[in-house]
Amino acid sequence: MRTVRQLLEAKSPEVIAIGPDAPVLDAIRLMAERQIGALLVMEGPRLVGILSERDYARKVVLQGRSSRDTPVRDIMTTQVVTVAPGDSIDHCMQLVTDRRIRHLPVLDGGTVVGVLSIGDLVKTVIELQRQDIDQLQRYIVS
Numbered sequence: 001m002r003t004v005r006q007l008l009e010a011k012s013p014e015v016i017a018i019g020p021d022a023p024v025l026d027a028i029r030l031m032a033e034r035q036i037g038a039l040l041v042m043e044g045p046r047l048v049g050i051l052s053e054r055d056y057a058r059k060v061v062l063q064g065r066s067s068r069d070t071p072v073r074d075i076m077t078t079q080v081v082t083v084a085p086g087d088s089i090d091h092c093m094q095l096v097t098d099r100r101i102r103h104l105p106v107l108d109g110g111t112v113v114g115v116l117s118i119g120d121l122v123k124t125v126i127e128l129q130r131q132d133i134d135q136l137q138r139y140i141v142s
Contacts, residue, residue, distance in 0.1 A: 004092065004106055005085035007124055008114040015112055017042040020049065020073035024060055027051050027072050038103040040112060041076045047105055047112050049076035054102075082107045083116070089124050092116060 017040040018027050027039055031053065041049035051072055059075035060067055082105045083092055092104055096118050106114040 001088045001090060002124060002128060003085065003089070004083055004087045004114075004116065007089065007116060007120060008085065008106060011114065011120065013114065015040060015115060017112075018051070018072055019043065020071065020076065022072050023068055024051075024056065024065075024070045024072055024075060025067040028056060028067060037117070038115075040105055040115065041072055042112070045111065047080060047082070047107065049073070049078045050080050050103060050105065051076045052103065080105060084108065085113065089121060089128075093121050093125065096121065 016030065016034055016036060018030060020041050020043060031037065031039060038050055038052040040047060041051055049072075055075050055077055056067075059065070060070060065075075081095055081099055081101055083095065085106060085108050095104060096102065102118045104116045105112055106116060
């Protein structure tokens with residue numbers, strides 16, 4: 001079974017983050033520029049939260065807050081679900097399904113080494129299934 005480490009090796013190592021005191025507007029602009037749905041919230045090297053488009057919609061838009069005046073720390077999710085490089089893709093899929101989340105920061109000894117999105121996971125599962133199907137077809141033909 002493929003691991004998180006193997007999946008990260010095929011991705012860009014860049015981790016896009018913002019500080020907890022930054023205005024939400026800056027975070028939303030950064031997500032739009034990078035075409036991503038979530039940002040890690042970091043204080044130096046330490047992961048302190050995650051901010052998603054869902055957080056923005058529910059905690060700013062629906063509550064009538066100002067994106068300019070609200071700091072990221074006021075709307076970020078602080079109970080961040082993380083995975084380790086040695087975890088399996090199956091484990092990650094189970095987490096995103098059970099927790100109804102779309103992004104998994106990857107921590108190695110407390111250090112952020114990457115982020116997996118649900119898209120990364122689904123793409124990998126489809127690729128693995130395609131490989132299994134190809135092997136079965138070759139077996140049947142031979």
